[in-house]
Amino acid sequence: MPALGVGTNRWDTSAPGQGRLRDTLSAAVDAGMGFFDTAEVYSSGRSEMALGEAARQDGRPVLLASKFAPLPYRVTAAQFASALDRTLQRLGRESVDLYYLHFPYSPLGVAAWMKAMASAVQARKIRAVGISNCNVAQMRKAADALARYDIPLAANQVQYSLLHRKPETDGVLGACRSMDVALVAYRPIGGGAIAAGSPGGSGPGLALAGTLRDVAAARGATAAQVALAWLLKRDGHVIAIPGATRPEHVRENAGALSLELSEAEFAAIDRASAAAPAAAR
Ligand SMILES: NC(=O)c1ccc[n+]([C@@H]2O[C@H](COP(=O)([O-])OP(=O)(O)OC[C@H]3O[C@@H](n4cnc5c(N)ncnc54)[C@H](OP(=O)(O)O)[C@@H]3O)[C@@H](O)[C@H]2O)c1
Numbered sequence: 001m002p003a004l005g006v007g008t009n010r011w012d013t014s015a016p017g018q019g020r021l022r023d024t025l026s027a028a029v030d031a032g033m034g035f036f037d038t039a040e041v042y043s044s045g046r047s048e049m050a051l052g053e054a055a056r057q058d059g060r061p062v063l064l065a066s067k068f069a070p071l072p073y074r075v076t077a078a079q080f081a082s083a084l085d086r087t088l089q090r091l092g093r094e095s096v097d098l099y100y101l102h103f104p105y106s107p108l109g110v111a112a113w114m115k116a117m118a119s120a121v122q123a124r125k126i127r128a129v130g131i132s133n134c135n136v137a138q139m140r141k142a143a144d145a146l147a148r149y150d151i152p153l154a155a156n157q158v159q160y161s162l163l164h165r166k167p168e169t170d171g172v173l174g175a176c177r178s179m180d181v182a183l184v185a186y187r188p189i190g191g192g193a194i195a196a197g198s199p200g201g202s203g204p205g206l207a208l209a210g211t212l213r214d215v216a217a218a219r220g221a222t223a224a225q226v227a228l229a230w231l232l233k234r235d236g237h238v239i240a241i242p243g244a245t246r247p248e249h250v251r252e253n254a255g256a257l258s259l260e261l262s263e264a265e266f267a268a269i270d271r272a273s274a275a276a277p278a279a280a281r
Contacts, residue, residue: 001035001063001182001239002032002033002034002035002063002239002257003232003238003239003240003257004033004035004228004232004239004240004241004242004253004254004256004257005028005033005034005035005036005037005063005065005184005239005240005241006024006025006028006033006035006036006037006241006242006243006244006250007037007186007241007242007243007244008036008037008038008042008047008050008051008243009037009038009039009042009043009047009243010042010043010047010243010245011038011042011043011046011047011050011051011054011245012043012046012047012050013046013049013050013053014046015043017245018050018245020245020246020247021050021051021053021054021245022053022054022057022058023247024054024244024245024246024247024249024250025051025054025055025057025058025062026054026058026247027247027250027251027254028250028254029058029060029062031250031251031254031257032254032257033250033253033254033257034060034061034062034063035062035063035065035239035241036051036055036062036063036064036065037065037157037184037186037241038051038064038065038066038067038091039066039067039069039100039102040066040067040068040069040083040086040087040090041067041069041102045086045090048066048087048090048091049090049091051064051091052090052091052092052093053092055091055092056092063097063098064091064093064096064097064098065096065097065098065099065100065130065184066087066091066096066098066099066100067099067100067101067102067132068080068083068084068087068099068100068101068102068113069083069102069103070101070102070103070104070105070106070108070113071106072106072107074106075106075107075108077115077116077119080113080116080120081116081119081120084096084099084120084125084126085125087099088125094124094125095124095125095126095127096125096126096127097127097128098126098127098128098129098130098154098155099117099120099126099128099129099130100129100130100131100132100155100157101113101114101117101130101131101132101134101142102132102133103132103133104131104133104134104135104138109141110131110134110138110141110142110145111141111142111144111145112145114129114141114142114145114146115145117129117146117151118145118146118148118149118151121149121151122149128152128154128155129142129146129151129152129153129154130153130154130155130156130157130182130184131153131155131156131157132156132157132158132184132186133157133158134156134158134172135170135171135172136170136171136172136174136175139153139156139172139175139176139179139181140175140179143179143181152180152181153179153181154181154182155181155182155183155184155239156172156175156176156181156182156183156184157184157185157186157241158172158183158184158185158186159185159186159187160173160183160185160186160187160188160231160238160240161185161187161188161189161190161194161227161231162190162194162208162212162227162230162231162269162273163190163193163194163208163273164187164190165273165274167183167185173234173235173237173238176235176237177235177237180237181237182237182238182239183235183237183238183239184239184240184241185231185238185239185240185241186241187243188227188228188231188240188241188242189224189227189228189242189253194212194223194224194227195222195223195224195227195249197209197212197213197223207272207275208269208272208273208275209223210272211268211269211271211272212226212227212269212272215261215265215268215269218265219259219265221255221259222252222255224242224249224252224253224256225252225253225255225256225259226256226259226261226265226269227269228240228242228253228256229256229259229260229261230261230266230269230270232256232257233260233261233266240256
């Protein structure tokens, strides 16, 4: 897995200004971040379709991850299987590299959904199994359920950025480390606010923006690159998936892969981020 991928939740070929999604995908593959994150619910399936189309046009091998949404009316293995089949159809693939349970809020527990995941692995429709928005207890339940089928839990995808450091305090980052599970960080640049230099707007939020700007200027980098490099340095289990529809954003974000922050830079950003107000996180 590359340490950086691309979030595609806004990919939609019918939306204005999205005529370059193939270039966006190609830019990511060129930069060694050919790992794309989608879900059946993104743009009502059109994200999966746009991603499948761009991957076909590019033609090179890419890793694709998608997600099953356990909506309240979905309670059977058959519903899971047909949702996965529709995802594969939209992606134009016979299998998906990583398939997540999108969230744990479901009349069926996480463990029951892992049984459905295991059947899909056995049917070779899924190569790896993940969960998303799960706490430590749910991670353990998922891992235990999968272990019965000799399948490792590959990833927990949660919100994690300099503006949202909850995985450090709720135990999820620690559990990813001890269970050897990838922490896939969504919204890693605060929905674009960090890249725009406006995390929080005032007070300590501005201090974070200032620190990112200073480090960026000293390293000939951008705030987005510094923020992503910080996440990757924080722990080797972190994989960040900044969302991007534009190729120039992907190229910029890829610069984080070769930006090694010094311990002093890392600590200064850590302090500025920890001081940012709750509203800015
Ligand atoms: N599991 C979950 O429940 C969950 C929830 C939310 C998101 N996600 C996943 O995580 C991915 C990332 O989260 P996100 O998209 O919400 O937030 P994000 O990655 O923090 O920010 C994405 C936004 O930042 C902009 N951007 C990206 N790189 C930039 C750069 N270098 N300079 C300036 N702007 C830049 C993008 O613009 P352009 O589009 O114009 O390129 C987009 O508007 C999503 O795409 C999705 O796959 C998962």
